[in-house]
Amino acid sequence: MSRATRRIRVRARLTAALALAALTTAWLTGCTASSPASPANGTKPELKRFYDQRLAWKDCGDLRCARLTVPRDYAHPDNGETFVLPVAKAATADPGERIGSLVYNPGGPGASGVSDLAADGGEVFGAAVRARFDIVSFDPRGVGGSEPAVRCAEPDDGGGGDGGDDAQEPIAPRTAGDRSRAFAGARAEAAACVKGSRGILPHVGTDDAARDLDVLRAALGDRKLTYLGWSYGTSLGTSYAEQFPRRVRALVLDGAVDPSLDWSERALSQGKGFRRAVDDYAEHCADLAGDACPADGPQEMSDLLDGLYEEAARQPLPAGDDAYDVDARTLLDVVTDAMYSPEDSWGDLSEALGEAADGDAAKLAGMAADDEEPAGSHRTRGRARENDDEAILAVSCLDTPHPREARPYWDALAAADRAAGVYGTSSVVDELTCADWPAGTRRPHEVRAKGVPPVLVVGTTGDPATPYEEAESLAGQFPGGMLLTYEGRGHTAYGRGGSCVTRAVDAYLVDRRPVRADAAC
Numbered sequence: 001m002s003r004a005t006r007r008i009r010v011r012a013r014l015t016a017a018l019a020l021a022a023l024t025t026a027w028l029t030g031c032t033a034s035s036p037a038s039p040a041n042g043t044k045p046e047l048k049r050f051y052d053q054r055l056a057w058k059d060c061g062d063l064r065c066a067r068l069t070v071p072r073d074y075a076h077p078d079n080g081e082t083f084v085l086p087v088a089k090a091a092t093a094d095p096g097e098r099i100g101s102l103v104y105n106p107g108g109p110g111a112s113g114v115s116d117l118a119a120d121g122g123e124v125f126g127a128a129v130r131a132r133f134d135i136v137s138f139d140p141r142g143v144g145g146s147e148p149a150v151r152c153a154e155p156d157d158g159g160g161g162d163g164g165d166d167a168q169e170p171i172a173p174r175t176a177g178d179r180s181r182a183f184a185g186a187r188a189e190a191a192a193c194v195k196g197s198r199g200i201l202p203h204v205g206t207d208d209a210a211r212d213l214d215v216l217r218a219a220l221g222d223r224k225l226t227y228l229g230w231s232y233g234t235s236l237g238t239s240y241a242e243q244f245p246r247r248v249r250a251l252v253l254d255g256a257v258d259p260s261l262d263w264s265e266r267a268l269s270q271g272k273g274f275r276r277a278v279d280d281y282a283e284h285c286a287d288l289a290g291d292a293c294p295a296d297g298p299q300e301m302s303d304l305l306d307g308l309y310e311e312a313a314r315q316p317l318p319a320g321d322d323a324y325d326v327d328a329r330t331l332l333d334v335v336t337d338a339m340y341s342p343e344d345s346w347g348d349l350s351e352a353l354g355e356a357a358d359g360d361a362a363k364l365a366g367m368a369a370d371d372e373e374p375a376g377s378h379r380t381r382g383r384a385r386e387n388d389d390e391a392i393l394a395v396s397c398l399d400t401p402h403p404r405e406a407r408p409y410w411d412a413l414a415a416a417d418r419a420a421g422v423y424g425t426s427s428v429v430d431e432l433t434c435a436d437w438p439a440g441t442r443r444p445h446e447v448r449a450k451g452v453p454p455v456l457v458v459g460t461t462g463d464p465a466t467p468y469e470e471a472e473s474l475a476g477q478f479p480g481g482m483l484l485t486y487e488g489r490g491h492t493a494y495g496r497g498g499s500c501v502t503r504a505v506d507a508y509l510v511d512r513r514p515v516r517a518d519a520a521c
Contacts, residue, residue, distance in 0.1 A: 055067075068087050071083075085140070087137075109392050110390075124495040133226065140212065143204075143388075148197075150193070172429060225240065227251050233253075234256045251453075263402050268412075271420035273464045277339035278335060293350045304353060317361035340490055456505065457474050466492075485519065504521065
């Protein structure tokens with residue numbers, strides 16, 4: 001997974017911070033109990049106690065909160081080991097018109113659905129949806145407030161050798177020494193996560209999280225699932241459709257991840273996506289940033305960026321006494337973060353790049369610091385809860401097989417460099433930690449979901465993190481799959497792509513109204 005994918009974007013930092021305290025208090029005092037009957041589950045007897053849970057809702061600010069217990073290992077559900085997952089809902093204001101629950105996942109992997117829902121109470125959903133559904137989200141196993149959660153210990157030195165604290169870590173290691181240090185550091189990071197997570201890493205994959213989603217569906221009292229997933233949430237929804245195709249009522253997958261891609265294909269796809277987005281920024285900077293744009297045209301902007309990368313690789317850009325100087329990797333993170341929501345970020349990015357070119361990287365450093373603050377999450381940047389970086393490693397590495405030796409990663413660098421420059425090579429290097437991760441059982445494959453009703457896939461033509469081609473591919477893999485195209489920039493569409501997207505998605509969710517074959521907004 002690319003480091004850029006780890007940026008789970010923030011929508012309302014202050015709102016989430018205030019609401020999270022109330023959520024945590026309510027969640028810690030919640031409990032579960034057995035109900036006399038559960039919706040048609042057709043599940044194994046040893047899972048009955050999980051499926052028969054009744055959620056004990058408690059007030060938590062403007063939301064209602066509860067806890068869901070799921071088996072840690074679905075192959076051995078009676079061994080006494082479990083995950084306990086926080087759940088939150090924004091109840092519909094018109095219970096008499098209620099269809100059921102709409103469960104959503106905001107992305108990641110690693111995003112806390114509970115703190116995301118706390119950030120706006122479900123207001124990102126259209127009025128038609130909020131009137132007919134309780135909006136529900138949860139922290140997936142290992143994520144956020146999950147007990148237990150993925151935790152990484154402090155890594156050992158990792159064999160970094162000489163170079164000292166002042167040595168610059170290149171974005172794309174090319175010398176034998178750089179590559180040896182990069183691979184050793186990645187192995188040390190993996191070992192620290194294995195140590196800190198105390199045996200749960202083999203159990204935090206997407207397929208198990210999708211089974212949890214079915215337990216949640218039953219605990220909510222819904223016979224079939226209505227679901228919307230953004231970004232990584234499309235992987236979770238796809239897995240659910242494959243395992244429980246006849247329990248799907250409606251499924252929206254926005255910002256699609258193509259399950260047929262292997263680790264290197266996915267890294268290359270995302271690298272190309274960010275390369276195109278940055279080229280688009282260079283082309284249209286003045287359109288969105290106005291006078292803040294520090295260049296007169298696309299070539300000048302590209303030259304300015306290339307110059308800053310080269311300068312930062314030699315020596316970090318000076319940010320003043322009150323901030324860390326900006327190295328090349330930090331610069332890359334700030335630039336790619338800004339591609340998720342151009343309407344919100346291109347102005348600030350343009351000012352920061354212009355000032356950095358004049359010798360002052362303080363604004364760039366401030367943008368980098370903002371992206372690291374704990375906050376509520378949505379399909380944007382920022383850290384939802386304290387373990388989002390650890391969780392994205394855990395889930396992504398377990399879900400996708402990776403080579404154990406270093407050579408395949410170095411072999412992939414050349415193709416990535418040719419196709420996407422620094423954005424491609426960084427995506428490949430970010431996969432290194434997975435080389436020493438506990439192995440999962442999933443393999444790249446096309447969707448197998450016979451019997452699932454028509455699924456709606458939403459793709460944004462300028463999406464940097466989940467490129468549009470992956471949405472096209474995923475829609476084609478579902479039997480009766482539908483594709484809604486949003487002709488725009490940024491990551492995902494529903495909630496930020498305007499009324500056209502909202503109307504089409506809401507009509508599908510409420511009335512299961514199909515979209516036409518060439519639907520576009």
